Amino acid sequence: MSPVSDDRNALSWFFTGMRGLLSLPALILLTSIVGFSAFALESGLTRAEAVFMSLAIWALPAQVILVGSMASGANIAACFLAVTLSSIRMMPMVASVVPEMRTRRTPIWLLLILSHFIAITSWVFAITTLRNVPREYRAVYFAGFGVTLTLTGTLVVGVFYDIVSGFPPTVAGVLFFLTPVYFNASIWASAHQPVVKIAFVMGVILGPTLALVTPQFDVLCAGVGGGTVAYLIDRARRKKKHVGQGAGR
Amino acid sequence: MIAEYWTFIVIAVAGFLATDIWRWLGVFTGNRLNEDSEALYWVRAVATSLVMAVTAKLIVFPNGTLAGTPLWLRVGAAGIGFAVFVATGRKVGVGVAVPMALLVAGIWWGGF
Numbered sequence: 001m002s003p004v005s006d007d008r009n010a011l012s013w014f015f016t017g018m019r020g021l022l023s024l025p026a027l028i029l030l031t032s033i034v035g036f037s038a039f040a041l042e043s044g045l046t047r048a049e050a051v052f053m054s055l056a057i058w059a060l061p062a063q064v065i066l067v068g069s070m071a072s073g074a075n076i077a078a079c080f081l082a083v084t085l086s087s088i089r090m091m092p093m094v095a096s097v098v099p100e101m102r103t104r105r106t107p108i109w110l111l112l113i114l115s116h117f118i119a120i121t122s123w124v125f126a127i128t129t130l131r132n133v134p135r136e137y138r139a140v141y142f143a144g145f146g147v148t149l150t151l152t153g154t155l156v157v158g159v160f161y162d163i164v165s166g167f168p169p170t171v172a173g174v175l176f177f178l179t180p181v182y183f184n185a186s187i188w189a190s191a192h193q194p195v196v197k198i199a200f201v202m203g204v205i206l207g208p209t210l211a212l213v214t215p216q217f218d219v220l221c222a223g224v225g226g227g228t229v230a231y232l233i234d235r236a237r238r239k240k241k242h243v244g245q246g247a248g249r
Numbered sequence: 250m251i252a253e254y255w256t257f258i259v260i261a262v263a264g265f266l267a268t269d270i271w272r273w274l275g276v277f278t279g280n281r282l283n284e285d286s287e288a289l290y291w292v293r294a295v296a297t298s299l300v301m302a303v304t305a306k307l308i309v310f311p312n313g314t315l316a317g318t319p320l321w322l323r324v325g326a327a328g329i330g331f332a333v334f335v336a337t338g339r340k341v342g343v344g345v346a347v348p349m350a351l352l353v354a355g356i357w358w359g360g361f
């Protein structure tokens with residue numbers, strides 16, 4: 001294959017990734033971002049600060065926590081702690097996508113840059129669609145989606161900053177519901193391995209339960225605890241199946 | 250001068266750095282995992298549980314106007330919607346439309 005046709009392929013995969021912007025998940029996220037821009041305005045952030053925050057963090061929960069901490073007058077160290085504790089989940093999310101996204105030759109700096117664009121929506125996009133893309137084009141395909149989504153989301157913050165406060169509050173509330181029900185459906189639909197389904201159920205049960213018990217570390221405990229239990233159940237299941245097959249032969 | 254840019258500095262340190270260090274650690278960890286390794290099974294399970302914990306909390310403990318609706322309506326809409334989604338062949342459009350319709354219907358008739 002000539003390098004020229006390789007380039008064209010890479011570019012066309014970039015555009016294929018970009019087209020993901022018109023998918024249901026991306027549109028739902030952009031709607032939630034409209035809600036964030038209203039929250040930023042109410043909390044006293046300027047338009048420029050809200051735009052900078054969207055681009056710099058690109059994770060809605062962390063943004064909401066930072067705005068909340070800043071509005072409550074917390075100092076920079078307290079803000080850092082609150083945000084970083086809520087963002088630990090980024091590590092397993094990124095770590096679970098990287099082995100599927102890279103080839104043996106993918107440079108680490110590229111993965112480090114691309115990791116900034118991984119948040120919940122693009123993580124779901126990655127685990128759902130990467131497997132349908134030839135391995136050597138997965139990084140460029142994800143870049144097409146991730147970078148475009150981040151830039152569009154940031155643009156939405158800038159444009160809707162002072163428009164959305166005029167919306168009726170019920171509309172905003174109903175729109176807020178879109179995000180979780182979309183995650184429920186898409187993550188379950190993309191779960192090809194039983195371990196993911198068990199982990200799904202664990203997270204749903206443990207998340208709200210632990211929020212009552214340990215509100216600071218609920219998500220972390222639910223993730224590590226629920227994920228580990230799910231893994232152990234799945235491993236026992238696989239071993240049993242394996243033994244069963246062995247006995248049958 | 251510093252005061253003018255202080256908010257931006259806070260966002261860069263307590264926002265950008267506070268989130269991206271975990272993303273970078275994820276790259277270094279994930280780069281060592283093989284696609285079919287036992288460790289990746291575990292990492293996938295942890296990532297899924299984390300995301301679902303965040304998701305379930307958005308339904309059970311929402312922010313803003315949605316917090317004014319009763320818990321049974323939100324959990325019922327999401328739960329029944331999910332059951333319909335699984336029963337009808339796992340179409341994501343169904344999984345989104347049914348819970349949304351149930352929520353809107355509940356708000357409409359309940360007057361919340």
